[in-house]
Amino acid sequence: xxxxxxxxxxxxRLGDNTLVLGHRVSEWCGHAPVLEEDxxxxxxxxxxxxxxxMWLGLAGEVEGAGRSADDLAMLRDVWxxxxxLLVEQPNGDFGQxxxxxxxxxxxxxxxxxxxxxxxxxRIAAIAAKALKEVTxxxxxxxxxVIGLGDGTEESHRRMQTALDLLWPYVGEMFTADTVDxxxxxxxxxxxxxxxxxxxxxxxxAILAEATLTKPDSIYAQSGGKTGFRHSEHLGHMLTQMxxxxxxxxxxxx
Amino acid sequence: xxxxxxTIWDWLDQVPDPEIPVISVVDLGIVLDVAWQGDxxxxxxxxxxxxxxxxxxxxxxxxxxxxxxxxxxxxxKTQIAPPWTTDWLSDKGRAKLADxxxxxxxxxxxxxxxxxxxxxxxxxxxxxxxxxxxxxWRCDDCLEPFDYFKCI
Numbered sequence: 001x002x003x004x005x006x007x008x009x010x011x012x013r014l015g016d017n018t019l020v021l022g023h024r025v026s027e028w029c030g031h032a033p034v035l036e037e038d039x040x041x042x043x044x045x046x047x048x049x050x051x052x053x054m055w056l057g058l059a060g061e062v063e064g065a066g067r068s069a070d071d072l073a074m075l076r077d078v079w080x081x082x083x084x085l086l087v088e089q090p091n092g093d094f095g096q097x098x099x100x101x102x103x104x105x106x107x108x109x110x111x112x113x114x115x116x117x118x119x120x121x122r123i124a125a126i127a128a129k130a131l132k133e134v135t136x137x138x139x140x141x142x143x144x145v146i147g148l149g150d151g152t153e154e155s156h157r158r159m160q161t162a163l164d165l166l167w168p169y170v171g172e173m174f175t176a177d178t179v180d181x182x183x184x185x186x187x188x189x190x191x192x193x194x195x196x197x198x199x200x201x202x203x204x205a206i207l208a209e210a211t212l213t214k215p216d217s218i219y220a221q222s223g224g225k226t227g228f229r230h231s232e233h234l235g236h237m238l239t240q241m242x243x244x245x246x247x248x249x250x251x252x253x
Numbered sequence: 254x255x256x257x258x259x260t261i262w263d264w265l266d267q268v269p270d271p272e273i274p275v276i277s278v279v280d281l282g283i284v285l286d287v288a289w290q291g292d293x294x295x296x297x298x299x300x301x302x303x304x305x306x307x308x309x310x311x312x313x314x315x316x317x318x319x320x321x322x323x324x325x326x327x328x329x330k331t332q333i334a335p336p337w338t339t340d341w342l343s344d345k346g347r348a349k350l351a352d353x354x355x356x357x358x359x360x361x362x363x364x365x366x367x368x369x370x371x372x373x374x375x376x377x378x379x380x381x382x383x384x385x386x387x388x389x390w391r392c393d394d395c396l397e398p399f400d401y402f403k404c405i
Contacts, residue, residue, distance in 0.1 A: 036379035036389060043381040050304025054333070125334035129303055132336055132405045140380045 006182035008063050009082060010189060011123075012072070013179070013225050015055030016083035018130075019073055020234070021104060022048030023241050024091060033094055040140065044101070047133040054126045074245040078235045085224035086169035088234040092162065095148050095155065099162035102145045105138035106202045107173045107195075114190035123188060142206045149210025160212055171220020174199070179226075256322070261287050261294070268318045271310045272384050275353040278311055282341025285332055293326040294319065299337045302385040339404050350402055355387065358404035367392035368399055 001009075026045035032038035056069035086104060091097045112134055115127035148155040174196040176184070183189025207214050223229030244251060256264075265287070266279040278284055278298075286297040296315055300308045312329045319327050339358035342350075347357040356364030366373055372394025379389040387400040 036381070039383070039389075040379055040381035043385045046304035046306070046385055047302055048304070050300070050302060054303060121334070125336075129300075129333045129336040132338075133302060136380070136403075136405070 001178055001182060003182065003186055004062065006179050006186070007188070008059055009179045010183045011055055011059035011062060012082040013084075015052050015059055015069070015072070016081050017087050017104070017108075018048040018055060019052040020081070020083040020237065021087035021101075022046075022052060023237060024087065024089075025097070025101070027091055028097065037094070041097075044137055044140075047130075047137070051126070051130045051133070054129070058122055058126065074242050078230050078238060079227055081230065081234060081238075082225050082227055083234075084169070084172050085221050085231055086166065086172065088224065088231060088237060089166065089169065090233055092165075093158060095158040096162040096165065098141055098144045098148070099159060100166055101137065102141035102206065103166060103170055103203070105134060105141050106199050106206070108134050109138050110195050110198045110202075111190060114195065115188070118188045120188060145206060145212075146210045149207070149212045156211065159210065163207070163212055164215055167215040167217065168219055168221045171218065172222050172224055175220060175222060177226055255289065255292075256324070258287055258289075261319070261324075264318060264322055265296075265315065268311075268314050271307050271314065273350070273353070273355065275349045276342075276346040278315065280343045280346025280349065282339075282343065282346075283311070283337060284315075290328070293328050294324050295328045295330055297330045297332045299332050301337050303333075305385055307384075337405075339402065342402075354399055356390065356399060356401040358402045360404060362404060364390055364399075364401045367395060367397070369397050370395035 022045045025041050025048065028038065028041040029045070030038065032041055052073065053069045056072045060067040060069060060072055084104075086100060089100060091100075109131070112127045112131040116124050116131060118124045118127065145159065149159040150156070151159075174192045176192045180189055180192060184191060204214065221231075224231075262279065262284075265284055266277045268278045270276050270278055270281050273281075281301070283299050283301060284296065285299050286295075288295050296319075298308075298312060298315065308331075312331075315329060316327050342358065350357045351368050354368050356366070356368045359365050363377060364375055367375060370392060372392045374393040376391050376393055377388065378391050378398065381387075382389040382400045386403055386405075388403050389398065390401045391398045
């Protein structure tokens, strides 16, 4: 794998994570339990889609095949997506959505923090911009996980169920493959082992305050960021997200 | 005749933010640079939040305003580094926000006083408000809800 190919793949991972999670979160628009949460979710989705434009825009530039951020988002199929399995998981109930958000935000904050030091100015600039927004996302998702975990018997039960369900998707974030290794060697990508320990510190503190029990299994699902095997949910999501460009190719506002 | 840069900054200071029309795009601190490149005026603009839907409207409003002043060639350059911060809001802009009923950003992480009654007993309702750049608060003195311009 050339450095350029690894960089392209790495940027797709960054952009596909924010795109898929952004779309998932936007599915709440008009359905959240209270108006304030509806607005919050829509705003978070908006931040993530904005970050997607920057990451996929840069990916297209690096690829050099003339594909725009829109082309990459709307005209690729499931097997070309490079997002983590975690972010494509369905919303479930509100607690499950916020648990997924919190697990991803805790990883995202650490990842972006490292990327602000990337020798490639374009990557460092996007990371610095996104980090401000994502820090705010983590504030909110962790507060909500704590509030619901340490809430009523029912909210506690739902949050523990969500954590047990989503925990097997955490390991993939920190399992390095050839792309991660190449990017780390190039001084761009993070040391995923060190990242994991910073993630664990954050998540352990949040879960303790939320009175939730971290599953002791280290089993990790894989196949999202490599594109080898996405879960069945991504295809269903893409049929919603991409239908307009599929039905009316090249349509613009 | 080519207008000089202070004149152009003055014109830009009359372009309202589409979401919060009481302040200008210059007050908001999103116009980073204005420079002539030959006969083309290059305006560097930075987004507040990366997904802010007003970004493209702002670019169009700036182009239109300059066109109306007779500048035919305008190039809007989006520049994301250094990332926008609420520290770049002008003092004039902060005062106008407060007059309009939006509490200006404060390093303490929340509003100092209610923009309506000046009360100091304030409760955060939601970390997000009507736009990405605002949060939703309530004054427990006058009981009115209000927007707070988040500090980032």
